[in-house]
Amino acid sequence: MDKQIIEQLFTQLKEKTPLIHHITNNVTINDCANATLAIGGSPVMASGIAEAGDMARLADALVINFGTINNQMLDAMIIAGQAANQKEIPVIFDPVGVGATAYRTEKALEFLKAVNVAIIRGNSTEVYSLLGGQAHTRGVDAGEIDIPLEDLARNATKSLKAIIVISGKVDVIASESSIAQVGNGDILLTRVTGTGCMTASLIASFAAITNDWFHAAIAGMATMSLAGEKAKASLKEDEGIGTFRIKLMDEISKMNDQAWIKGVRIK
Amino acid sequence: MDKQIIEQLFTQLKEKTPLIHHITNNVTINDCANATLAIGGSPVMASGIAEAGDMARLADALVINFGTINNQMLDAMIIAGQAANQKEIPVIFDPVGVGATAYRTEKALEFLKAVNVAIIRGNSTEVYSLLGGQAHTRGVDAGEIDIPLEDLARNATKSLKAIIVISGKVDVIASESSIAQVGNGDILLTRVTGTGCMTASLIASFAAITNDWFHAAIAGMATMSLAGEKAKASLKEDEGIGTFRIKLMDEISKMNDQAWIKGVRIK
Amino acid sequence: MDKQIIEQLFTQLKEKTPLIHHITNNVTINDCANATLAIGGSPVMASGIAEAGDMARLADALVINFGTINNQMLDAMIIAGQAANQKEIPVIFDPVGVGATAYRTEKALEFLKAVNVAIIRGNSTEVYSLLGGQAHTRGVDAGEIDIPLEDLARNATKSLKAIIVISGKVDVIASESSIAQVGNGDILLTRVTGTGCMTASLIASFAAITNDWFHAAIAGMATMSLAGEKAKASLKEDEGIGTFRIKLMDEISKMNDQAWIKGVRIK
Numbered sequence: 001m002d003k004q005i006i007e008q009l010f011t012q013l014k015e016k017t018p019l020i021h022h023i024t025n026n027v028t029i030n031d032c033a034n035a036t037l038a039i040g041g042s043p044v045m046a047s048g049i050a051e052a053g054d055m056a057r058l059a060d061a062l063v064i065n066f067g068t069i070n071n072q073m074l075d076a077m078i079i080a081g082q083a084a085n086q087k088e089i090p091v092i093f094d095p096v097g098v099g100a101t102a103y104r105t106e107k108a109l110e111f112l113k114a115v116n117v118a119i120i121r122g123n124s125t126e127v128y129s130l131l132g133g134q135a136h137t138r139g140v141d142a143g144e145i146d147i148p149l150e151d152l153a154r155n156a157t158k159s160l161k162a163i164i165v166i167s168g169k170v171d172v173i174a175s176e177s178s179i180a181q182v183g184n185g186d187i188l189l190t191r192v193t194g195t196g197c198m199t200a201s202l203i204a205s206f207a208a209i210t211n212d213w214f215h216a217a218i219a220g221m222a223t224m225s226l227a228g229e230k231a232k233a234s235l236k237e238d239e240g241i242g243t244f245r246i247k248l249m250d251e252i253s254k255m256n257d258q259a260w261i262k263g264v265r266i267k
Numbered sequence: 268m269d270k271q272i273i274e275q276l277f278t279q280l281k282e283k284t285p286l287i288h289h290i291t292n293n294v295t296i297n298d299c300a301n302a303t304l305a306i307g308g309s310p311v312m313a314s315g316i317a318e319a320g321d322m323a324r325l326a327d328a329l330v331i332n333f334g335t336i337n338n339q340m341l342d343a344m345i346i347a348g349q350a351a352n353q354k355e356i357p358v359i360f361d362p363v364g365v366g367a368t369a370y371r372t373e374k375a376l377e378f379l380k381a382v383n384v385a386i387i388r389g390n391s392t393e394v395y396s397l398l399g400g401q402a403h404t405r406g407v408d409a410g411e412i413d414i415p416l417e418d419l420a421r422n423a424t425k426s427l428k429a430i431i432v433i434s435g436k437v438d439v440i441a442s443e444s445s446i447a448q449v450g451n452g453d454i455l456l457t458r459v460t461g462t463g464c465m466t467a468s469l470i471a472s473f474a475a476i477t478n479d480w481f482h483a484a485i486a487g488m489a490t491m492s493l494a495g496e497k498a499k500a501s502l503k504e505d506e507g508i509g510t511f512r513i514k515l516m517d518e519i520s521k522m523n524d525q526a527w528i529k530g531v532r533i534k
Numbered sequence: 535m536d537k538q539i540i541e542q543l544f545t546q547l548k549e550k551t552p553l554i555h556h557i558t559n560n561v562t563i564n565d566c567a568n569a570t571l572a573i574g575g576s577p578v579m580a581s582g583i584a585e586a587g588d589m590a591r592l593a594d595a596l597v598i599n600f601g602t603i604n605n606q607m608l609d610a611m612i613i614a615g616q617a618a619n620q621k622e623i624p625v626i627f628d629p630v631g632v633g634a635t636a637y638r639t640e641k642a643l644e645f646l647k648a649v650n651v652a653i654i655r656g657n658s659t660e661v662y663s664l665l666g667g668q669a670h671t672r673g674v675d676a677g678e679i680d681i682p683l684e685d686l687a688r689n690a691t692k693s694l695k696a697i698i699v700i701s702g703k704v705d706v707i708a709s710e711s712s713i714a715q716v717g718n719g720d721i722l723l724t725r726v727t728g729t730g731c732m733t734a735s736l737i738a739s740f741a742a743i744t745n746d747w748f749h750a751a752i753a754g755m756a757t758m759s760l761a762g763e764k765a766k767a768s769l770k771e772d773e774g775i776g777t778f779r780i781k782l783m784d785e786i787s788k789m790n791d792q793a794w795i796k797g798v799r800i801k
Binding site: 025027031069071073097100101104191192239242 | 560563567568571578579580582584585588592768779781782783784786787788
């Protein structure tokens with residue numbers, strides 16, 4: 001990834017402090033708000049259906065997260081999503097747990113039919129399920145699928161007409177014309193809740209200030225994976241996942257273009 | 268502020284462990300519960316409409332926070348607020364994001380019409396919007412307004428018949444007869460979510476054990492600003508906003524009358 | 535408690551990574567998800583009524599927590615609980631705040647009538663209230679009751695047909711045939727929110743991988759009390775409850791059979 005692109009993304013993010021509206025789950029909503037602040041965005045987490053459209057119209061990007069989806073929430077998400085489409089701000093969709101229950105898959109497809117999303121970020125089974133695949137998923141964790149992640153990402157980007165970000169041991173980011181892989185990360189990122197959700201917030205923060213959503217997606221995804229790697233590296237022997245979570249947020253807030261360029265391993 | 272007043276407030280708070288009922292947003296609800304515990308109160312965060320009145324009647328103060336307001340929540344807030352009025356316990360109102368959407372402003376005014384509030388705590392644009400002003404607000408952050416904060420606070424306290432607390436670089440606390448300014452704080456308090464919400468919990472904890480709500484408001488507001496200053500001062504170079512949040516809670520839990528008197532700068 | 539039992543519980547928990555479904559309050563939901571991960575389980579926190587049954591059928595244990603109970607939530611809890619009963623996975627019930635309002639007590643009894651629960655974890659007044667006792671409860675904290683905890687636990691286990699866990703200065707765990715007391719803990723566990731809720735998640739994680747729910751309950755309860763003791767012991771003089779919470783999570787994530795056997799004091 002071109003050094004200048006990432007420099008510009010960080011510079012503009014700090015300058016513009018984009019407003020990132022979230023309609024998200026109540027498990028990691030605090031983490032998402034703080035991650036947005038940490039990278040330089042301004043989070044709004046309003047969820048009332050009566051103001052869903054108005055709030056999206058104030059925002060520079062919209063994050064939709066299915067973690068604790070229900071029918072009422074979906075209605076607000078569609079209203080907000082359509083307002084975002086009208087304003088032409090990017091919608092970042094995090095299909096948490098899709099594939100785990102028939103309800104989730106059905107509602108995710110309903111959302112994707114009603115709203116044009118710019119970027120979808122999920123784990124492999126979530127993305128697989130959006131394409132109609134039957135993965136052995138267990139709750140919100142990635143299950144086993146039988147095709148390479150790059151192929152899955154390429155298929156998904158064509159079929160779903162969105163940039164696809166698949167978080168995993170190696171993260172894959174695909175657009176119709178390009179594909180990138182991020183080699184950073186640490187297993188501890190799967191041992192605390194919210195790292196996926198926060199990644200969507202980071203991606204949204206970058207996507208809010210550019211039209212180049214492919215590179216925004218790489219910037220946000222790699223920020224999380226690199227921050228996780230750095231948090232782990234600074235963890236002392238007697239510290240556990242409580243401290244890891246705090247150091248992860250520290251690393252996100254300390255991230256800048258230089259640290260990113262020095263640390264991120266893309267192929 | 269008289270030394271004896273603050274000594275008495277801290278002493279009585281520790282002795283009485285007042286019950287602080289909250290109906291609040293799901294972003295910072297955990298922070299508010301922990302801040303209440305940290306200062307010496309006992310938090311209750313029940314939100315079901317069927318018990319809203321009963322729970323308020325058990326409490327010593329009620330915090331109403333509009334962060335993730337919706338119609339159902341407003342109904343519960345009004346029931347709880349009216350029960351609090353009947354029991355003559357103070358209602359602390361945090362009009363989060365009011366001014367950002369027409370819905371929020373309208374519902375806030377509806378709430379203020381139905382319930383007598385003792386103390387309103389907000390940022391400048393939120394308070395300005397309650398008075399009918401059109402501020403350039405962006406989501407939940409303070410926007411630009413064109414009158415001095417002291418004048419805004421004085422106008423608001425008269426018009427809204429409540430103690431007014433405006434959080435900012437300098438915090439302003441106004442009653443009909445008095446005004447105070449707190450010079451403590453740190454920019455990092457705006458870089459993590461929940462510091463405003465937690466301030467309302469701290470104010471409520473003090474207001475629950477006295478009839479002198481003006482000084483309770485100063486005590487709570489200054490506790491947050493001083494804790495933020497201290498948390499920042501103890502932050503090491505390689506630490507970020509994750510650690511700042513933890514140290515902020517540490518400082519709240521370590522606060523006492525002596526530290527308060529020594530550290531707080533009031534004019 | 536037999537050394538072999540606890541060794542086996544930890545070994546099987548790490549091997550099986552059981553799926554722990556929660557329908558819980560929005561105050562400590564993040565803490566519960568992270569505590570489940572920390573001990574080696576996999577949390578799911580879906581709350582939508584439309585998938586409540588399906589999600590419970592995917593799970594290995596179900597945690598039901600009444601912290602922010604409302605009528606809609608209760609419906610989802612009953613559907614999930616009945617699905618769990620059909621699948622014969624354990625239901626762990628945390629009757630938060632029962633006794634504080636008539637609504638809570640009534641709804642708790644309604645839940646217990648509709649669903650067979652394996653384990654009930656509460657403080658003394660919550661358990662007392664489930665038996666029809668009138669305790670002087672204040673919100674979610676334990677009030678005063680007039681019978682010894684062991685008798686309360688024995689009565690409750692017979693009457694409610696469930697393993698009973700009463701958290702307190704000494705924790706009491708009772709089945710119809712056995713009773714155990716855990717002498718670990720620290721007062722700081724009552725100064726942060728969520729330690730009770732997280733205990734239910736820990737108990738559920740152990741109960742998910744054995745039919746010996748009595749020992750699973752001891753394992754989970756004692757893990758929390760010992761972790762609290764260790765977190766307190768490692769707290770420096772200038773640290774407060776913010777850091778305590780983080781160290782508590784660290785200690786849960788570092789817990790294993792050897793540390794448990796060495797540290798836990800059972801009689």
